[in-house]
Amino acid sequence: MNDMLAGEISSVAEFLAHALEMEVESAERYRELADNMEVHNNPQVATLFRRLAVEGDAHVEQVTRRCASIELPNIAPWAFKWTSPDGPESPAMEDLHYLMSRRQALELALHNEVRGLAFYIQVADRSLDAEVRQLAGEMAREEHAHVAMLENLLRREVDNELASPGDLDPPNMPE
Amino acid sequence: MTTVALKAKDYKSGVKPIWCPGCGHFAVFAAITRALAYLELPKERVAMISGIGCSSRLPAYVDSYGFHGLHGRALPLATGLKVARPELNVLVAGGDGDGFSIGGNHFLHACRRNIDLTYIVMDNRVYGMTKGQASPTTAPDWAKSKMTPHGTGVRRFQPAAIALSAGATFIARGYSGDPKGLTHMLVEAITHPGFSFLHVLSPCITFRPDQRSWKTGVHAFAEGPFEEPVEAAREIHADDGLGLGVLYAEKLPVWPPHIKPSGSLAEVEREFLT
Numbered sequence: 001m002n003d004m005l006a007g008e009i010s011s012v013a014e015f016l017a018h019a020l021e022m023e024v025e026s027a028e029r030y031r032e033l034a035d036n037m038e039v040h041n042n043p044q045v046a047t048l049f050r051r052l053a054v055e056g057d058a059h060v061e062q063v064t065r066r067c068a069s070i071e072l073p074n075i076a077p078w079a080f081k082w083t084s085p086d087g088p089e090s091p092a093m094e095d096l097h098y099l100m101s102r103r104q105a106l107e108l109a110l111h112n113e114v115r116g117l118a119f120y121i122q123v124a125d126r127s128l129d130a131e132v133r134q135l136a137g138e139m140a141r142e143e144h145a146h147v148a149m150l151e152n153l154l155r156r157e158v159d160n161e162l163a164s165p166g167d168l169d170p171p172n173m174p175e
Numbered sequence: 176m177t178t179v180a181l182k183a184k185d186y187k188s189g190v191k192p193i194w195c196p197g198c199g200h201f202a203v204f205a206a207i208t209r210a211l212a213y214l215e216l217p218k219e220r221v222a223m224i225s226g227i228g229c230s231s232r233l234p235a236y237v238d239s240y241g242f243h244g245l246h247g248r249a250l251p252l253a254t255g256l257k258v259a260r261p262e263l264n265v266l267v268a269g270g271d272g273d274g275f276s277i278g279g280n281h282f283l284h285a286c287r288r289n290i291d292l293t294y295i296v297m298d299n300r301v302y303g304m305t306k307g308q309a310s311p312t313t314a315p316d317w318a319k320s321k322m323t324p325h326g327t328g329v330r331r332f333q334p335a336a337i338a339l340s341a342g343a344t345f346i347a348r349g350y351s352g353d354p355k356g357l358t359h360m361l362v363e364a365i366t367h368p369g370f371s372f373l374h375v376l377s378p379c380i381t382f383r384p385d386q387r388s389w390k391t392g393v394h395a396f397a398e399g400p401f402e403e404p405v406e407a408a409r410e411i412h413a414d415d416g417l418g419l420g421v422l423y424a425e426k427l428p429v430w431p432p433h434i435k436p437s438g439s440l441a442e443v444e445r446e447f448l449t
Binding site for chain 2: 035037171
């Protein structure tokens with residue numbers, strides 16, 4: 001498991017600020033990726049990303065409920081304590097390709113979901129605050145269910161790359 | 176007047192970007208919106224100006240004032256706007272072709288004047304919008320384009336060195352694959368008084384798939400930021416083109432100077448029209 005946590009999270013408010021940022025960014029990212037795949041005529045992957053965005057919205061709602069009546073600290077975008085360039089659950093934009101298959105998209109989503117899980121587990125393991133450890137543990141268990149869902153989808157995925165016609169007008173064709 | 180604290184997504188216009196999936200410009204766009212939200216800049220106090228090219232589509236995607244101008248002419252447009260409306264935060268966006276080739280002359284003079292602009296150049300070392308030709312920052316031996324089958328044979332334009340020698344007072348280099356660092360640099364660039372030049376390595380994975388290797392090649396500048404041009408020049412000389420960080424930051428008077436006009440408009444008219 002990669003080390004996803006830089007430093008220590010020492011209060012429930014700080015932890016929830018991280019969780020909310022991570023889940024909001026992930027849901028928004030999947031929505032943007034879905035839009036982008038639609039623009040580039042990859043409807044299968046666009047539909048998958050759209051579904052993952054909706055799942056992400058549900059996570060955001062769960063975290064938002066936990067944040068009720070807690071004043072969250074305002075953390076600068078570069079000061080979040082994860083080691084990944086973006087939030088652990090957000091796919092990096094540069095990992096995409098317009099011809100990517102559903103399987104590749106699911107593998108990408110699983111990779112990021114596992115990173116999110118690792119983040120919660122590592123907070124639960126390392127925080128000196130008992131309440132943070134407990135809350136992070138609960139969220140790690142929820143995240144585990146999301147990982148299992150993606151693994152299941154991946155197992156059921158039928159490879160159809162061979163049937164794909166590819167791009168009949170690829171970008172590097174001579175002018 | 177905006178009164179509610181805005182989040183990064185509030186600075187997105189809702190127009191869907193048409194950049195290729197995997198393009199570095201998405202991360203630059205996200206970093207810009209995060210920086211604007213962090214600085215709590217009201218939308219009506221921000222103007223995004225651009226020229227032509229893939230990266231120059233940004234004004235359509237950012238929910239602020241914007242102007243998608245002529246090829247290479249983003250900086251003169253932005254200069255005029257800043258002089259007329261000094262209270263605006265004027266951000267200028269473009270690519271390596273737009274900024275360093277057709278707009279190269281404007282780049283020199285914007286640096287020299289030290290106008291309070293933030294110039295973000297998304298450099299992918301290729302003309303992407305026109306299907307992959309060599310740009311001023313392309314290596315001389317890049318031979319993947321049918322237009323230059325043996326490479327251009329021309330030495331690369333060195334943006335940081337030229338910005339420094341032309342008088343820019345803030346010079347930094349970021350990378351789209353490091354959105355946290357890029358956001359931080361953008362905040363510093365926007366708040367810097369004077370001309371800030373932010374050179375962003377933003378891969379074009381469609382026409383330059385080799386740029387995926389930037390992820391493992393980028394590194395922090397050995398030192399910096401410097402206040403002395405000579406020290407910054409030494410760092411640039413040792414640079415392999417993949418160094419990241421704020422290289423140079425110096426506070427100098429911003430143009431135009433705040434001095435009273437030497438005559439009234441009527442007097443000027445009399446001088447020229449009579």
